[in-house]
Amino acid sequence: MMQLSCPWCGPRNVNEFHHDGPLHHRPDPTATTVEEWRHYLYIRENPHGVVEERWYHAAGCRKFLVVTRDTRTNTVIPAEGESR
Amino acid sequence: MNLSRSRTTLDRRIAPQPGEVIDRSTPVEFTWNGRAYSGFRGDTIVSALAAAGVRMYSRSMKYHRPRGLLSATLHDPGCMVQVDGDPNVRGAHRLIEEGMKVSSQNTWPSLEVDVRGVNQLAGRFLGPGFYYKTFIKPQRLWPVYETVLRQFVHGGRLSRTPGPEAYDKRHAHADVLVAGGGPAGLAAALAAAERGARVMLVEEGHQLGGHLRWSDPETAAGLVRRVAQAETIQVLTNATVAARYDDNWCAVVQRHPEPGVAERLLKTRARSLIVAPGLLERPYVFDGNDTPGVMLSTAARSLVNLYGVAPGERAVVFSANPDGDAAAEDLERAGVEVVRFVDARAGQDIVRVRGRKTVESVELADGTRLEADLLVTATGWTAPTSLLNMSGDVPVYEPRAARFLPGGQAGQGVFATGGIAGDGSTDLLIAHGHATGAAAAVHALGTRRQHALAVPATSGRVDATVPADASVPAIPDLAVEEHPELFRSSTHGMVDFSEDVSSKDLYSAVAEGYDSAELAKRFTTVTMGPTQGKHELMNAIAVIADATGKTIAQTGTTTWRPMYAPVTLGALAGPSQDPVRYSEIHSWHEANGAVPLVAGQWIRPEHYGDPEQEVRAVREAVGIIDVSPIGKLDLRGPDVPKLLETVYTNKWSKLEVGRVRYGAMCREDGVVFDDGVTARLGEDHYLMSTTSSGAASVWEWLETWLQTERPEWRVHVTPVTTAYTSINVAGPQARRLVSRLVEGIDLSAEAFGYMRVRTGRVAGVDDCILWRIGFTGELSYELHVPASYGLHVWEALLEAGQDLGVTPFGVEAQRVLRLEKGHLIIGQDTDGLTQAYSAGLDWAIKLDKPDFAGKPELAWQREHGGGTRLVALQPVDPDIVPAEASQVLRPDGRIGGRITSSRHSPTLGRSVCLGQLEPSLAAAGSVVDVRLPDGRTVQAAVMDRLAHLDPDGTRLENDSVPDEPQAHPTPLARGPLSVTGPTEELRGWQVAGQHRPAELSLTDYTPLVKVGVRAEPTGAVATTLQAPFGRVHRGENTLVIGSGPGEWLVLAEPCSGTRVLADLGRLADDAEEQVSVVDLTHGRAMFRLTGREVTDLLASVCALDLSDDLVPDGSTLRTTVAGVVTDLVRLDEGGRPSYLLHCERSSGIYLSETLLDTGRDRGLTDAGAPAAGYVIS
């Protein structure tokens, strides 16, 4: 089981976290086309490589965190100046 | 000793050997296939049998060929035996025990005479891939094939009664995990320990020392002694590092770790992993190579040197390396006549062994035929690179050494040493191990420091400077000695001894087109048996390479996957840790005949015997139901309306204080995922309810909005599901019943209308919340009572309502009632694709709101249609209740929908349904075909409204007059944990009456006042509270726990709540930031574990490393304990380690009882009341 380092709690087993998918932000629905909205809802890049994702530390601090992970190796790349 | 047994066996035991592991002063009696045998303590089953001249231990899987000793290891394929009730015991590894009953398996009627041995004559029938080609058609014969195939299964008989032994599973943490206790592994462990690392040294065999045990017992003993003296090395023998996963998460399997435990799985997080398994000797492929009496040089040497057993009388030794040469010397010393030494390096070869149940003669390539009963082969090594492969390495084939070597791609924190890394003298291997151990320790301790820096409880206390001894020592290179590429003679023989795959089979497979290693493997099942390639992998690849005309390097290996060694299902399962949740009224339900229903983790009453009668009671008089599992979230802050507007599909900004409203939530795809009512209790204070199963996901959904999309909104969400016991009182007499117990609230229809909320006192209990809602379609009040008084209020209702006919009802009656009323259940009448317009929620979707979650998709659905419709259906035959999930058919016979809910309605005297139908079938008044599970088709009418009963809601207009308040017993608060022994009353709480001191104790702390505080993580309130996240502050009368970023739990002695809440309330009022203060006294279960072994105990249920340096006294953290999210607060008591644990109240019984269960062996005692009273500081 891989570990994720929660910026609040430190390293924890990944099963304490919920995966929230690649980092995304909700577009303003009044300013998007139907295609753009569908893309936001359903299209995921799923790269064979580095991906920025959001995780939720459900069994710990209950904070969302951003993780940069290489999907080929599950290596987590620490963010620049990551700290509390 | 049993002197009367007949002794016709040989005695092959030789004079004591310097490195022997048997204790000749302690004989051990056991039976083999019903006959009495004797060995010595330290003997394996097979060494004891070999000492008595027994050479055949099993028959092979497919051809039932006689099999004997091959490698004398855990993996020896010919030595699988049945021991008492356990099949597939590794006979060459398992030690004999007094009275053990051992028998051969896979034989019928006996080992000596096996009728299925004729399979050998039917070679064509059982050719490669026969499983795939035979037994396919006709399908009607499959049951027959099963019976036939069962006969071929290589396995013993499972006992159908549970064995006496337990299986265990726990967590472990090591700085350095060393897999393999040979010279390099021992040296690595010592070097790592010298550097200050905590080492776990795992050895598959029963003794440390590896091959030194027979080649140099004195050096082995010296290393083993030093390891035993090293305090920070934990040695596990008879154990295997069976798997390595991401971030060095390793499965360590310990066989018979202690009496009564068959196997233990240690889920071990290692900061560094050292792979030091040595090398496995591989068999030679030639005609008759599986005849009992053909064995590997390492097997012969371990028999002679470890067990003092002569493996035969007349031996031929076929050797390609110094180990084979040494085996010949060992045999001669043991009195075995070496009739010929066949030197492979000089081009000599063997081609055949003759003999059926034992070797009778050996035939050489030059035609010489030698009478012999033993053939020892030494033809090379297989590198068990499994753990390296699992670490991402791609080992490389080295033809000069005829084996694979590490590819150097295993990544950080994984090291290899010993024979797997290269060859060399014992001194060189030890030097390599030593340097590797030091490097692994440097890596591990660096990682440990990073860990301590990242943990809030310790981050400020760790010296951030890099320690001076962090220099990584250079690891010397190990040379690779040349070895001939020797795999197969000119004849064909067995490649896979477990699966009976011969070299001929592999050639046939390649000829049939299965010309890659992975394909040939699956077609022939080579390397897929119990030994998983350990003996046969290299030979299989060499044969496939030869058959395909490729090199071994081009052919490559098949994939090494977990597990490296077999793990029992018992160890993988471990003790059951499935969390269950109970309401406060559970004991009453149990005592009153409730039939339990498992709903998610909750155990709820399905009914109390007669659900139809329960329905009638609600329709005609009054019923009460325990609805505590309904999710409840306390919402505070000025921006709550914005949040509600966003997550619900309907409008919320104008909800007045004192009102309740129904809402449905959609995900962004417009699919309904939860619903419930939310009440506005105060200006900035709301209580949201969710479905029972949706509480956690709704909370996370709210946090998603608050933390990621709308961080500027000032809202605090606190889960309070089990802070309240929720009781729904429903029926025409509900007002009269509730009014008899309520003080201070006018319950009259005019004063307390439908969809209103009031707070007040019920049966003497303050701070109760009352909602007037109507899920059942009747006048009903939902009472939310502080959970410690839940049972008190329940019993008071039953007492006060006797003359009104009050009846407890269960989940089943509630389902019928709501179905009669046409109220949907999310997840029952909808599924993961049901958008809100398909859920009959049109009235609750307000597309004129500027925005809400799911709006764009719902706007699309309304504009373009699509999706099914939720409708009420009534079967034409009122006595037919179509099973839920029955299909609704279109006129063309295709599926056009399904029944989602169906019951017999006792009120209407007919069957009633809800269903999801295609729009073309959903018109009111139409009649549709419903196909029942038994194949019949019946008709059902589509109704024009969802409600089968009282569609206009006249029953809710009940204007009965409230009764006068009645007397009721004085409330007494109860905690969620079971109290054993006498109880006493302490300031309104029922608590344990005595303290039972114990070395390791569990003490109930439930009555403490517990107040949750939310504020900015580093604001003024944080400064005042003094406990940063991860730490505890011991105040004058309170203990402040920094339980989360911007989240605190303040503890104080029982019944000081008013004062504490007032103090904190002032703090909140004075603050400029958003602060919320929520009383959680009744919402948490809290107990304390104290004792020296407490960390060890928690390792059984908690995956975190709780070492003193990472979790010092005064730290707090939240993690999963036995599957329950739990706060662990380290609060040492009188110098003894101690943890205060708290979790959601409803999980308290499960968590405390699981811990008591887990700790029983360590003497964990339910200590009752705290020794020094309920004071924490």
Ligand SMILES: [Zn+2]
């Ligand atoms: Zn965290």
